Amino acid sequence: SPPRARSMTTPAGPAAPPPRPPPPRLDPAFDGVLRADPRNPNRCEYFQDRNKRWPFRCDADGHSLLSRLLEVATPVVGSVQAKIDAAHGERASAVVAEGAQIYARKPNMGENDVTWSQAEYGHLGLQKEYVRYKSVQRLTESWACLQRARARGVFRALREGGGGDDEERTPLRVASLGGGPGFELLAARWFFERHYPSYDLDLVSLDLEESWREPALTLGVRFNVWDVNDGEGLERAAGGDVDFAIASYVFKMYMTNETCAKWLGEKLNGDASPLRAVLVVSRDEN
Incomplete structure (x- = not known):
């Protein structure tokens, strides 16, 4: 009789890796914000302005950081939209349109030399536009400032490197002065993760407009109400001593006065103050 066929068993190999999840769906406002540079295939370009008229360029590392930003910023935009829907119902679309007009026209720039008034900063439609378009600007400018x-x-x-699982981390507090939703702090978090990973950062955005709290919390940073003229109340609002502070365009708009100059100078030069530096992000030549 013919020999019986033997059953063959193949040793089990390593399990196939699970399929990668699809990339997160970004807010439509971010369409075209980041793309390959048509003039140089090894570089990328990105836009900070809402009409995408003025390109900036970066390398692959910059592309990675900005891709990460757009993913993180999308739920922040969503949280503001949810707040608009809950507060205004059928008028939600009109509120968003009003905010877009305020953002584009900057009605207080000519008369009062400020980008937007305090009341306008509290407009939820403006906040949605702000998160959409200022997120890229605030992160990239803060990152460049930190590099410099x-x-x-x-x-x-500070100690560079380290950050192993068994290493004790040193607490360090960074505050964004007039920081709104706190995208400057996102730059600080990622910058310290790369260069100073042995520090445990406490990131807090301090701003006069209370309604920025929810976007900041969605971004993963703390928030407290604070007036930039209240230097004595800085530590109380921040939850303790501040090691480093970041001031973006709020510095030009609201802090170029004797009151702010006095308290900043006292904290930076006083022996009792732990404030080591204030990083000022400015697009002005002086």
Whole structure:
């Protein structure tokens, strides 16, 4: 009789990796914000303005950071929209349109030399536009400022590297002055993760407009109400001593006065103050 066929068993190999989840769906406002540079295939370009008229360029590392930003910013936009829907119901679309007009026209710029008034900052439609279009600007400008500060030795007293699982982390508090939703702090978090991972950051956005609290919390940073003229109340609002502070365009708009100059100078130069540096993000030549 013919021999019986033998059953063959193949040793089980390693399990196939699970399929990668699809990329997150970004807010439509971010369409075209980040793309390959048509003039150089090894570089990318991105836009900070709402009409995408003025391109900036970055390398692959910048592309990775900005891709990460757009993913993180999308739920923040969604949280503001949810707040608009809950507060205004059928008028939600009109509120969003009003905010877009306020953002584009900047009605207080000519008369009062401020981008938007305090009342306008509290407009939920404006906040949605702000999160959409200022997120890229605030992160990229803060990242560049942090790079320059490191190159100039501002962080020379900090330990670079480290951050192992068994290593004890040193607490460090960074505050964004007039920071709104706090995208400057997102830059600080990622910058310290890369260069100073042995520090445990406490990130807090301090702003006069209370309604920025929810976007900041959605972004993963703390928030408290604070007036930039209240230097004595800085530590109380921040929850303790501040090691480093970041001031973006709020510095030009609201802090170029004797009151702010006095308290900043006292904290930066006083022996009793732990404030090591204030990083000012400015697009002005002086």
